[in-house]
Amino acid sequence: MQKTEGHLIGLPDSRFALVAARFNDMIVERLIEGAADALRRHGVPEEQIEVIRVPGAFELPLAVQRVADTGRADAIVALGTVIRGGTDHHQHVAAECTKGIAQAMMVTGVPVAHGVLTVDTLEQAIERAGTKAGNKGAEAALSALEMVDLMRQLEL
Incomplete structure (x- = not known):
């Protein structure tokens, strides 16, 4: 049986x-720092x-789609935080954000890692941005790294 999977390597020409x-x-700034650090640690030049x-x-999907359409990145990491408020507004924002990001990835074929936190409290967001629960920005960046390598393998 042949097995194909991506590896966590930052190729010097990957963007x-x-x-x-x-x-x-x-x-979100902590998510950005975590994502950038993960990419640099795996060999992606600054x-x-x-x-x-x-x-x-809510605006993430449009920007993700535009970046993917231009070809300026081999992978995109979408980062944001949606925190529950007093109404159900957060559910609509989170759902449309997720749906739009997935649609952009499927339409363009450019890998998009989902690093958008959807949490109930500010404390939960802080935990997922670099404390108790790790840094979800870094995790999303690692997913993007792996997908770039996998997509290149699948082109062969």
Whole structure:
């Protein structure tokens, strides 16, 4: 049986876009730092990492789609934080963000890692942005790294 899977290697010519929301910036900035650090630790040169900011999580899919369409990145890491409030607004934002990110990936064929936190409390967001639960931005970046390598293997 033949097995094909991606590896966590940053090829020197691979380019990554971190598309990140400004809303809940205190948390998202930690996700960006975690993602960039993970990429650098796996051999991606600093100049091959681009950060693109959008107003909030709802705007992420459009920017992700545009970046993917231009070919300026081999993979995209979408980063944001949606925190439950007093209404169900967060559910709509999170659902449309996730659906739009997935659609952009499927339409363009460019891997998009989902690093958008959907949490009930600020404390949960802090835990997932580098404390108790690790850094979900870093985890998403590792997924993007693996997918770039896998996509290149599947082209052969």
